[in-house]
Amino acid sequence: GAVVSQHPSRVICKSGTSVKIECRSLDFQATTMFWYRQFPKQSLMLMATSNEGSKATYEQGVEKDKFLINHASLTLSTLTVTSAHPEDSSFYICSARGGTGLYNSPLHFGNGTRLTVT
Amino acid sequence: SQQGEEDPQALSIQEGENATMNCSYKTSINNLQWYRQNSGRGLVHLILIRSNEREKHSGRLRVTLDTSKKSSSLLITASRAADTASYFCATDAINDYKLSFGAGTTVTVRA
Numbered sequence: 230g231a232v233v234s235q236h237p238s239r240v241i242c243k244s245g246t247s248v249k250i251e252c253r254s255l256d257f258q259a260t261t262m263f264w265y266r267q268f269p270k271q272s273l274m275l276m277a278t279s280n281e282g283s284k285a286t287y288e289q290g291v292e293k294d295k296f297l298i299n300h301a302s303l304t305l306s307t308l309t310v311t312s313a314h315p316e317d318s319s320f321y322i323c324s325a326r327g328g329t330g331l332y333n334s335p336l337h338f339g340n341g342t343r344l345t346v347t
Numbered sequence: 348s349q350q351g352e353e354d355p356q357a358l359s360i361q362e363g364e365n366a367t368m369n370c371s372y373k374t375s376i377n378n379l380q381w382y383r384q385n386s387g388r389g390l391v392h393l394i395l396i397r398s399n400e401r402e403k404h405s406g407r408l409r410v411t412l413d414t415s416k417k418s419s420s421l422l423i424t425a426s427r428a429a430d431t432a433s434y435f436c437a438t439d440a441i442n443d444y445k446l447s448f449g450a451g452t453t454v455t456v457r458a
Contacts, residue, residue, distance in 0.1 A: 235389070261444070263446075271450070272435065273448045275447075333378055336437075336446060338382075338391070338392075343387070
């Protein structure tokens with residue numbers, strides 16, 4: 230089946246530093262990947278849609294200069310949290326569609342990254 | 348944006364019992380999907396039901412879809428301790444390639 234690998238699983242960083250999270254599709258090509266943020270005991274909030282070879286599409290209220298997304302290849306998307314602050318502490322999850330199209334196919338998720346900013 | 352609303356928010360059952368959770372949504376959809384999330388992990392796809400389907404089975408899972416009521420249900424039969432997780436419905440709206448997730452139902456199966 231389609232596998233999405235997300236790294237790192239946990240990261241602790243100091244306030245003001247930047248953190249990069251990688252999301253790789255291991256056995257399929259992902260033209261589009263999605264980045265979510267999840268607060269404790271809450272649902273997933275879509276942050277942005279990452280498109281291979283073009284700019285990411287950000288959801289309303291998500292700062293694109295703070296959450297930099299790069300989708301340089303069909304198997305890799307990265308999310309960089311720049312100048313991190315404690316309020317950026319959260320669980321970040323990436324996903325990609327496994328089918329041949331964007332519709333009527335399930336999402337395959339990475340295992341998430343727990344970011345703690347001290 | 349979050350479209351699906353799930354009910355109940357939390358469910359605690361004994362091993363061997365059935366667990367039922369419901370999902371309501373607002374707009375027209377291509378399909379509705381159910382996912383499971385174990386604590387601190389990513390989501391795992393369980394089942395996808397298309398808008399022209401009314402019921403679908405996968406192992407111990409049974410999903411129904413009523414597009415006239417804009418609602419879906421997920422039934423887990425003969426539950427096991429390993430079924431303890433949060434379950435989310437997600438809608439694939441027409442003309443929108445982004446999935447919208449519900450708030451989730453936390454299921455606890457007691458041994």
